[in-house]
Amino acid sequence: LMMTQYGFDVGENKIQVAEGDSMDFGKHKVIFVFAPMVHWPETMVTFDTTNGVLFSADAFGTFGALDGKLFADEVDFDRDWLDDARRYFTNIVGKYGPHVQAVLEKAGTIDIKILCPLHGPVWRTDLGYLLEKYDLWSRYEPEDKAVMIAYASMYGNTESAAQVLATELCERGITNVVVYDVSTTDVSHLIAEAFRVSHIVLASVTYNLEIYPKMLDFLNQMKSLNLQKRTVGIIENGSWAPQSGELINNFLDEMKLMDVLGGEVSLASSLNDVSYRDLRDLADAIAESINGKTE
Numbered sequence: 001l002m003m004t005q006y007g008f009d010v011g012e013n014k015i016q017v018a019e020g021d022s023m024d025f026g027k028h029k030v031i032f033v034f035a036p037m038v039h040w041p042e043t044m045v046t047f048d049t050t051n052g053v054l055f056s057a058d059a060f061g062t063f064g065a066l067d068g069k070l071f072a073d074e075v076d077f078d079r080d081w082l083d084d085a086r087r088y089f090t091n092i093v094g095k096y097g098p099h100v101q102a103v104l105e106k107a108g109t110i111d112i113k114i115l116c117p118l119h120g121p122v123w124r125t126d127l128g129y130l131l132e133k134y135d136l137w138s139r140y141e142p143e144d145k146a147v148m149i150a151y152a153s154m155y156g157n158t159e160s161a162a163q164v165l166a167t168e169l170c171e172r173g174i175t176n177v178v179v180y181d182v183s184t185t186d187v188s189h190l191i192a193e194a195f196r197v198s199h200i201v202l203a204s205v206t207y208n209l210e211i212y213p214k215m216l217d218f219l220n221q222m223k224s225l226n227l228q229k230r231t232v233g234i235i236e237n238g239s240w241a242p243q244s245g246e247l248i249n250n251f252l253d254e255m256k257l258m259d260v261l262g263g264e265v266s267l268a269s270s271l272n273d274v275s276y277r278d279l280r281d282l283a284d285a286i287a288e289s290i291n292g293k294t295e
Contacts, residue, residue, distance in 0.1 A: 051114065059093070087188055147290070161237070202215065226256070228258065238268070
């Protein structure tokens with residue numbers, strides 16, 4: 001498909017292979033395994049049975065240049081690569097979780113010693129670490145008991161409420177909290193964090209009786225990439241006709257297994273005594289939800 005789209009006339013210089021076919025090159029023998037939608041429709045991975053090398057195409061890849069270090073065991077992967085590996089998976093392959101699960105099931109039947117993705121470092125040790133991450137991500141299970149607060153603010157008041165909520169959560173012992181401005185953070189990073197955390201708070205102003213555009217973009221991407229199984233809190237803001245909370249709630253109803261916490265916080269331009277009390281109640285609900293979950 002790609003060759004024809006880019007105008008390459010391969011003519012007769014091609015060999016068509018199917019699931020389970022093999023080729024013998026003398027010392028090396030390879031077999032072909034179909035991996036549709038990871039992330040191209042016709043994707044296949046190739047397994048070298050001689051050395052146990054899986055050439056995994058886009059699977060198990062990551063964003064980022066190698067900086068001379070070819071192997072994952074030559075870098076601090078958690079520190080330097082994990083965020084980009086997660087961002088790569090969630091934004092490129094995230095929509096196709098069931099297809100990834102099928103690939104993982106096939107991978108479990110062969111003796112893989114080395115993983116060679118098209119993008120990112122080669123894995124020759126601790127393959128189970130990356131396979132476990134892919135298993136979590138493709139089942140849409142959160143990695144961490146953590147809270148992501150994503151806010152859309154016009155004059156700083158919704159941002160202030162988001163920061164106050166973060167403080168309230170920390171005071172309740174919930175310290176794995178991150179706060180993002182959807183207007184200044186690339187949506188690919190927002191998506192990666194949404195896949196990582198167990199709880200998401202969406203705080204948005206009302207804009208022309210709609211959800212603020214950047215927040216709506218984030219929501220559309222979450223839905224498009226099939227994010228599910230998250231607990232969500234909502235904060236809305238509107239000077240005279242706040243609508244964003246109801247609209248966000250309706251949007252989440254169209255997604256799978258999204259548990260929306262009760263007690264939506266509604267601001268009339270800025271925090272006051274009533275909305276601050278509601279914000280503390282939301283912090284209580286999030287803390288209780290997190291503490292009630294098991295690893």
